[in-house]
Amino acid sequence: MSSPVIDARGVDVTLGGHPILRGVDLRVHPGEVVALLGANGSGKSTLVRALLGIVPVSAGDVRLFGAPLGSRGAHDRVGYVPQRLPAGAGVPASALEVVLAGLLHGRRLRLPRGAHARALAALDEVGLADRARRPVHELSGGQQQRVLIARALVRDPDLLVLDEPTSGIDLPTQQTFVDTVERLRTGGATVVVILHELGAFAPLIGRAVVLRHGRVVHDGAPPRPRDEHAGAHHDHLHAHPDPEPPGTGPSLSVEVTP
Numbered sequence: 223m224s225s226p227v228i229d230a231r232g233v234d235v236t237l238g239g240h241p242i243l244r245g246v247d248l249r250v251h252p253g254e255v256v257a258l259l260g261a262n263g264s265g266k267s268t269l270v271r272a273l274l275g276i277v278p279v280s281a282g283d284v285r286l287f288g289a290p291l292g293s294r295g296a297h298d299r300v301g302y303v304p305q306r307l308p309a310g311a312g313v314p315a316s317a318l319e320v321v322l323a324g325l326l327h328g329r330r331l332r333l334p335r336g337a338h339a340r341a342l343a344a345l346d347e348v349g350l351a352d353r354a355r356r357p358v359h360e361l362s363g364g365q366q367q368r369v370l371i372a373r374a375l376v377r378d379p380d381l382l383v384l385d386e387p388t389s390g391i392d393l394p395t396q397q398t399f400v401d402t403v404e405r406l407r408t409g410g411a412t413v414v415v416i417l418h419e420l421g422a423f424a425p426l427i428g429r430a431v432v433l434r435h436g437r438v439v440h441d442g443a444p445p446r447p448r449d450e451h452a453g454a455h456h457d458h459l460h461a462h463p464d465p466e467p468p469g470t471g472p473s474l475s476v477e478v479t480p
């Protein structure tokens with residue numbers, strides 16, 4: 223089998239003095255589309271941030287494209303779509319400028335040749351070509367999310383990491399994202415996507431990794447929708463909080479569905 227795009231072994235992350243990830247192992251191979259699932263607070267965003275070197279790892283080892291974290295060559299191949307525009311996004315940057323920023327990374331402080339055409343093409347792909355000059359903070363939440371996706375796409379990434387791309391997004395826009403991921407996968411890219419529900423992504427997802435209390439509790443076939451609330455494990459896809467810290471509380475949980 224080809225060498226993994228992501229190779230994380232025994233990853234621990236501690237934030238604010240609290241253990242958030244505990245001994246996470248994750249290997250993702252070229253061309254895989256992997257969904258990262260789990261309740262609110264189970265550690266999904268922290269895991270992708272650790273994989274990308276955005277939060278420090280307190281134990282374990284992470285490699286991207288075979289290189290240790292911090293290797294620029296590897297990072298240049300990644301497109302990352304965070305959950306929302308970072309704080310400070312009130313600066314009056316246009317959608318086009320935000321997308322162009324995706325082409326500035328590593329030591330590259332100048333835009334490459336053809337940058338504007340590439341940025342406009344990326345905005346067009348997410349259906350925002352006509353909003354290119356609009357200040358991004360004047361766009362709707364869903365449109366801002368699309369701008370962030372365009373910012374990742376403009377890099378032509380070999381690894382695309384999406385943090386809940388469909389939360390608060392209408393169904394037609396979700397389909398735009400799914401089509402984009404499908405196109406990247408067809409081109410050989412690898413995709414890791416945090417989701418609360420497989421939803422429109424379901425046809426693309428061959429593997430699901432479920433986190434609970436910062437540990438991987440499932441790595442394999444995606445749960446079928448009708449199983450989401452069945453069984454004791456209930457490590458499902460909805461936006462419920464992670465119920466109790468590990469090692470405390472009762473081992474039996476009961477859910478009452480209205």
Ligand SMILES: Nc1ncnc2c1ncn2[C@@H]1O[C@H](COP(=O)(O)OP(=O)(O)OP(=O)(O)O)[C@@H](O)[C@H]1O
Binds near residue numbers: 264267
């Ligand atoms: N910078 C931080 N300092 C302290 N605790 C943090 C920090 N960032 C995240 N956490 C905590 O880590 C836990 C996991 O958060 P994380 O955002 O990774 O979960 P998640 O599974 O992505 O949740 P959601 O589905 O709500 O986005 C939460 O309890 C959160 O409060």
